[in-house]
Amino acid sequence: MNLETLPLQLRNAIVDLFPPALQWFVHHLLTITVILTVFGLFFAFTTIAERKLLARLQNRLGPNRAGLPWFPKLKLWGITQPFADAIKAITKEDIVPAAADKVLHFLAPVLIVAFSLLGFAVLPFGRNLIPVELDAALLYFFAAGAATELAIFMAGWGSRNKYSLLAAMRALAQLISYELPLILSVVPVVMVCGTLSTKAIAAAQGGWTFGLLPHWHVFTPWGFAAFIIFLIATLAESNRSPFDLPEAESELIAGHLTEYSGFKYALFFMAEYFGLTALSGLGVTLFLGGWQAPCEFLQFIPSYLWFMIKLVGMIVFFIWVRGTLLRLRIDQLTRLSWKFLVPLALLNLGNGAFWALTPDWTGPLVLARWAISAAIVVVPFVLLGRRLTAGQAPRSYRYA
Amino acid sequence: MISPLQLFLIVSSLLFCVGLIGALARSNTILVLLGIELMLNAANLNFIAFWRYGPHPAAATGMMFVLFSIAVAAAEAAVGLALIIAVHRHRRSVRLQEANSLKG
Amino acid sequence: MLGSGILKGLAVTAKNFVGSYHNPARMVTQEYPDVQPQLPANYRNFPFLVTENATDPMGTMRCVACQICEKECPPQCIYIEKSKDKKPDANGKLQLYPAVFDIDTAVCMSCQLCVEVCPFDAIKMDHVFAIAATNRFSGLLLNREELAKPNTYFHEIRPDEAAEVDGRLAAERAAAEEKAKAAAAAKATAATATKPATGGAAAP
Amino acid sequence: MIALLLIALLILGAASAAILSRNLIHSALLLVGAWAGIAAFYLWAGAEFVAFAQALVYVGAVSMVVLFAVLLTRQGATRAPVEYDSVKRAVFAFIVAGGVAGVLVGAIMGSPLQGHIASPTPAVSVKQLGLLLMGSYAPALLIVGVLLTVALLGAIVIAAEEKG
Numbered sequence: 001m002n003l004e005t006l007p008l009q010l011r012n013a014i015v016d017l018f019p020p021a022l023q024w025f026v027h028h029l030l031t032i033t034v035i036l037t038v039f040g041l042f043f044a045f046t047t048i049a050e051r052k053l054l055a056r057l058q059n060r061l062g063p064n065r066a067g068l069p070w071f072p073k074l075k076l077w078g079i080t081q082p083f084a085d086a087i088k089a090i091t092k093e094d095i096v097p098a099a100a101d102k103v104l105h106f107l108a109p110v111l112i113v114a115f116s117l118l119g120f121a122v123l124p125f126g127r128n129l130i131p132v133e134l135d136a137a138l139l140y141f142f143a144a145g146a147a148t149e150l151a152i153f154m155a156g157w158g159s160r161n162k163y164s165l166l167a168a169m170r171a172l173a174q175l176i177s178y179e180l181p182l183i184l185s186v187v188p189v190v191m192v193c194g195t196l197s198t199k200a201i202a203a204a205q206g207g208w209t210f211g212l213l214p215h216w217h218v219f220t221p222w223g224f225a226a227f228i229i230f231l232i233a234t235l236a237e238s239n240r241s242p243f244d245l246p247e248a249e250s251e252l253i254a255g256h257l258t259e260y261s262g263f264k265y266a267l268f269f270m271a272e273y274f275g276l277t278a279l280s281g282l283g284v285t286l287f288l289g290g291w292q293a294p295c296e297f298l299q300f301i302p303s304y305l306w307f308m309i310k311l312v313g314m315i316v317f318f319i320w321v322r323g324t325l326l327r328l329r330i331d332q333l334t335r336l337s338w339k340f341l342v343p344l345a346l347l348n349l350g351n352g353a354f355w356a357l358t359p360d361w362t363g364p365l366v367l368a369r370w371a372i373s374a375a376i377v378v379v380p381f382v383l384l385g386r387r388l389t390a391g392q393a394p395r396s397y398r399y400a
Numbered sequence: 401m402i403s404p405l406q407l408f409l410i411v412s413s414l415l416f417c418v419g420l421i422g423a424l425a426r427s428n429t430i431l432v433l434l435g436i437e438l439m440l441n442a443a444n445l446n447f448i449a450f451w452r453y454g455p456h457p458a459a460a461t462g463m464m465f466v467l468f469s470i471a472v473a474a475a476e477a478a479v480g481l482a483l484i485i486a487v488h489r490h491r492r493s494v495r496l497q498e499a500n501s502l503k504g
Numbered sequence: 505m506l507g508s509g510i511l512k513g514l515a516v517t518a519k520n521f522v523g524s525y526h527n528p529a530r531m532v533t534q535e536y537p538d539v540q541p542q543l544p545a546n547y548r549n550f551p552f553l554v555t556e557n558a559t560d561p562m563g564t565m566r567c568v569a570c571q572i573c574e575k576e577c578p579p580q581c582i583y584i585e586k587s588k589d590k591k592p593d594a595n596g597k598l599q600l601y602p603a604v605f606d607i608d609t610a611v612c613m614s615c616q617l618c619v620e621v622c623p624f625d626a627i628k629m630d631h632v633f634a635i636a637a638t639n640r641f642s643g644l645l646l647n648r649e650e651l652a653k654p655n656t657y658f659h660e661i662r663p664d665e666a667a668e669v670d671g672r673l674a675a676e677r678a679a680a681e682e683k684a685k686a687a688a689a690a691k692a693t694a695a696t697a698t699k700p701a702t703g704g705a706a707a708p
Numbered sequence: 709m710i711a712l713l714l715i716a717l718l719i720l721g722a723a724s725a726a727i728l729s730r731n732l733i734h735s736a737l738l739l740v741g742a743w744a745g746i747a748a749f750y751l752w753a754g755a756e757f758v759a760f761a762q763a764l765v766y767v768g769a770v771s772m773v774v775l776f777a778v779l780l781t782r783q784g785a786t787r788a789p790v791e792y793d794s795v796k797r798a799v800f801a802f803i804v805a806g807g808v809a810g811v812l813v814g815a816i817m818g819s820p821l822q823g824h825i826a827s828p829t830p831a832v833s834v835k836q837l838g839l840l841l842m843g844s845y846a847p848a849l850l851i852v853g854v855l856l857t858v859a860l861l862g863a864i865v866i867a868a869e870e871k872g
């Protein structure tokens with residue numbers, strides 16, 4: 001019994017139960033079902049983990065009461081909260097504004113969930129676990145992600161509410177502004193690995209120095225810079241705090257989601273988390289070594305578990321950031337993208353090219369390679385940071 | 401029974417005609433531009449069809465053409481819509497018939 | 505350097521996270537239905553009517569149906585009907601009493617003006633905040649039986665104010681008794697004085 | 709083949725509905741459907757990279773530009789209805805388009821295209837495409853890059869509000 005190939009063996013065993021004509025169909029149906037189940041549950045437990053973690057970051061308790069029906073004594077630390085939330089969302093009244101564009105109002109949540117799920121198709125979840133092997137997987141991922149913008153526009157327009165429409169426009173401005181640094185931060189990885197295939201990129205990060213230091217891209221100067229840019233752009237792309245101003249619950253009326261209630265609202269919520277999970281999975285694949293174990297002796301743990309551990313780590317980091325940072329203003333948001341992230345990402349592109357051109361430098365030249373690459377990252381960061389923060393002393397509050 | 405190549409070509413020519421109707425029959429500038437985009441797409445479809453069923457698919461000439469054509473179409477859409485916005489700012493209208501001040 | 509503030513912030517929240525597990529003093533959450541909140545004495549919610557005696561609340565109500573609170577109430581949530589007969593109050597004086605005293609807590613805005621204007625210390629603000637009802641009309645419209653609460657309850661929720669009110673009422677009662685006594689004495693002396701006076705008048 | 713027919717129906721249906729629709733926003737969204745159908749067509753033909761590029765550029769970018777343009781040139785009403793123009797124009801357009809379609813379809817059906825069906829899906833990897841782009845097509849790539857930059861700057865200059 002080999003844990004590493006267990007999922008594949010299970011799948012093949014199930015597929016073999018069907019007549020050969022149906023096997024192709026069953027094979028893909030099974031893959032889709034497993035992804036939906038695993039990431040549906042992952043979504044459910046991300047919501048409760050987020051609420052509990054956020055609470056702990058702010059010295060609160062968080063939801064701790066939802067237990068099991070018929071066993072009121074059993075509280076289970078509230079981990080069944082997402083199911084209670086789901087029941088609530090489903091049983092709520094579905095309100096559609098009288099003047100709404102009914103078709104678009106209905107299509108928007110459906111499409112946004114569908115598009116946000118498409119990205120999972122090309123993520124390598126394990127050594128042999130990749131739903132669809134595509135040569136141009138990264139291009140596919142971003143093409144699928146770009147379609148969610150349409151759904152947001154549909155939500156804003158279909159609601160026939162000027163606040164919804166304005167907020168949808170703001171959300172789109174944010175998505176378009178941050179798509180650029182997101183894609184630019186990925187390009188160096190493509191250059192160094194020489195491929196667009198996620199499977200090959202994950203495989204390219206194998207190997208360890210002294211059996212302990214993994215050869216992940218995040219542990220190179222250009223990879224580290226690209227990873228930070230990727231993280232910030234991911235936060236903005238998935239509308240998470242500190243970039244959650246399109247739907248700022250506390251000051252706007254939830255933006256383009258104003259006219260949505262019940263299950264449709266839950267679908268938007270779900271799509272947001274699916275998008276975050278897919279982008280985190282992409283970050284894990286591109287920068288954190290995908291399914292590779294961090295140390296050589298830890299390889300006995302199956303690769304798909306390593307992938308999930310890293311994915312959970314990314315999500316926890318995002319929750320941590322959400323519990324820490326304040327919401328940005330729209331001008332600060334766009335300025336951060338155009339004046340800071342895009343120039344750095346462009347410079348980092350050159351850095352990736354330098355790294356791709358010098359793989360055969362040996363001996364003392366290795367040190368020079370690292371030093372030059374680090375300089376390309378650090379010097380512009382310091383200079384740009386100094387320029388952007390010039391004249392901005394820590395603010396003092398007169399009445400606080 | 402028609403071959404896939406013929407199906408490709410028929411779809412492409414019908415798409416071209418739909419775009420033509422859009423460009424000729426409608427007077428909203430945006431719709432006219434979209435009609436032209438459709439005609440461009442129909443041409444792209446032809447390139448892919450002839451690449452796929454042509455004698456030298458490995459040379460990928462058709463794909464190259466389509467890639468460049470998509471890039472040019474994106475530029476065209478950006479400039480065209482910017483022009484429409486500029487016209488709208490001056491004339492408060494996007495009807496083609498009203499943008500006629502250069503007509504003799 | 506740019507970004508150092510973010511790292512500092514992340515460190516603060518990380519400290520909160522770790523601290524929340526081993527330092528109970530950090531936690532601010534009260535687990536409400538299990539742990540009842542400690543309300544400050546001056547917490548106020550909806551008014552109640554003070555009665556002297558828990559065994560006979562309707563008989564010993566301090567309210568004399570003067571209707572000042574009804575007139576003062578800004579959202580007009582108080583409705584009072586005067587009684588036809590009179591009852592002796594705590595001082596033994598015959599007073600009217602409210603035959604109907606209704607407060608619509610759905611309308612009440614907890615402004616405490618009724619308490620401020622009451623000359624008889626008969627209406628006070630309550631500490632009860634969980635007043636959910638299944639019927640928003642009859643469930644939230646409280647009548648005088650539901651509003652009446654004994655003075656001992658007032659002592660429980662607001663000991664300082666209750667003691668002060670009791671002292672004042674006792675002083676008034678004593679003054680009233682004194683006055684009554686003095687009046688009785690004056691009547692008596694007047695009676696005795698008039699007798700000698702008449703006698704005196706008759707004597708010469 | 710059935711998939712191909714379905715995609716063809718989707719493209720033509722979405723495109724005609726878009727051209728005939730009275731609601732500009734619906735037109736734009738239906739056109740996005742047609743573009744996505746074309747991407748599916750490319751995918752069916754084995755041109756993966758082109759299909760994803762089509763989806764990324766048309767569904768992701770051009771659609772957004774079109775929708776923004778529609779919203780920016782809207783006049784007051786939220787419904788953005790577009791009246792049909794003179795019947796004469798429409799009839800004329802249909803006659804011209806019908807004529808073109810007739811000629812084209814006739815030519816396609818009449819030409820000896822049956823002989824070329826044999827080949828299996830040709831495999832052109834992304835690497836090959838990249839080598840071609842950087843090799844024999846490098847000048848074209850450079851020109852397209854310059855064109856895109858100029859178009860971007862031009863669009864900003866044209867659409868920007870004049871000061872004063």
